[in-house]
Amino acid sequence: MAQRQEGAHQGLKWEFPGGKLEFGETPEQCLVREIQEELNIEIKIDQLFQVVSHVYGERQVVLICYRCSYLSGALDAKECHNFCWVEKKDLMNYDLAPADIPVAQNLLKK
Numbered sequence: 001m002a003q004r005q006e007g008a009h010q011g012l013k014w015e016f017p018g019g020k021l022e023f024g025e026t027p028e029q030c031l032v033r034e035i036q037e038e039l040n041i042e043i044k045i046d047q048l049f050q051v052v053s054h055v056y057g058e059r060q061v062v063l064i065c066y067r068c069s070y071l072s073g074a075l076d077a078k079e080c081h082n083f084c085w086v087e088k089k090d091l092m093n094y095d096l097a098p099a100d101i102p103v104a105q106n107l108l109k110k
Helices: 027-041 088-094 100-108
Strands: 041-055 059-072
Touching: 027 041, 027 059, 041 100, 059 100, 088 100
Parallel strands: none
Antiparallel strands: 041 059
16 A cells, blocks of 8 residues: 655545556556556556546546556655555555545455
8 A cells, every 4th residue: 555645635545556647558557657656666467456436526536456466676655655565454444545445345355
């Protein structure tokens, strides 16, 4: 889990890391890039897990969530306030961003 920067939208909430698509990028390419930028690790996309649409007032986000595998690198909070590995049974103990709650709930069912 990654904790959002203090001054960011949903600041200090915990989320599944990822980010915004850049022009011409696939969702999978975006996730690999964002994880490298935010956490300094390399991942491999395994499979699509869930898609979530959530409205925050005037802002709508669509989360395209994947199951991934760790490949290499040393975790470093480069673009987030904090990070941690979380066992799925403990997910709901974190102050999750609202868009991430359905993903956590779905993981608990699997």
